[in-house]
Amino acid sequence: MLLITIPLILFLFPLAYSLGPGNMFFAANGARFGFRSTLKANFGYHLATFVVTYLLGIGFGFGTSHAPTLMLALRYLGVLYVAYLAFGMMRAGLANDESQAKHASFIDGIVLLVLNPKAYIIIALMFSQFQPNSTGPQFFIGIGWISIIFTLNNMIAFCFWAAIGDKIAIHFRSKKKAQILNIALGSMLLLVAVWMAVP
Template identity: 50%
Template sequence: MIETTPSLIVFLIPLAYSPGPGNLFFAAAGARFGLGATLPALAGYHVATWVVTLAAGLGLAAAAGAAPGLFTALRWAGVAYVLWLALGFLLAAAGAGPEGQGGDARPAGFGSGALLLVLNPKAYVIIALMFSQFLPVGQEAGHGAAVLWITTVFTLNNLVAFTVWSLAGDRLAAHFRDSGSARRLNTFFGVLLAGVAFWLAAI
């Protein structure tokens, strides 16, 4: 598996760094609360990434294939959750304080980060595609080790990408510290997340 790792990373980089529900949320969270306050949600998202990816590689995908309605339900739950996140930013824009914090708004915690991954249908598509391309076929003896390696590389690559998105949001917010600019930034991320939700509903 180690010899195919460079190809796996090349495959994952555009998927991890392109806009999606996860990285756009963390960019918005970084802009609103700063990188430090976003770290618990980042940890939750990527612990969940590792657990879900490992389970998928070990056979969860086959089980889900036997119940196609499960993925549909998950997709709509994800759409609703991303819309809820978008609403939070739009409400903050309507009542932003001096630094755009939105009154009693608090940064997302570990559980919220984990829930974002669980309800992110883009993540499941990427996981299935990744295993279909990089999991060795016909090597049952090494199947578990290969799944573990791919899962870990995937999770670490995502962690770096999402940290970069969070840091970019944090740096962007440094230029929008007055209340009017903070409202515009929250509106921008709220509309962007709403757009992602509608895109998820359409695919």
């Protein structure tokens, strides 16, 4: 396991920590609601990540990669969902109504992963490079180990970006500045939706 772990982490590190839809989403939520409020969504996202990664690893990826209609549907459902969250955040800023601003939930985290086809592509890319060569039980153990490393690496990256967002928010404590922050972060999430829409 150790022989595959180090190269796998080196492979995943730039993918996990560079700016992407997931990192931007959690940075925005960390800035708006604080680091602790992102933990439920983070757990939901990465519980789904582990399940999806494991399924892709044992062969689900073949069917998904050969189902362009499914991937297209997932892409645009994901775009609509993130855009919905973005408009909710911006509306809270415009209306000055804190009741409209809701932090991402455990379910939001799951939905964000399931409706993010780019996550499937990254997972399929990972397994194209690190598919276990063993057979029988060792194959499933190997897939499980890779899925755990991938999931934990992503979770730490998301926590990192959520913490950065939380620190940024310290400078936006007044009501007027908070409105500006809501609109800016909602716009950021809209950019995430656009990012997800691009093939």
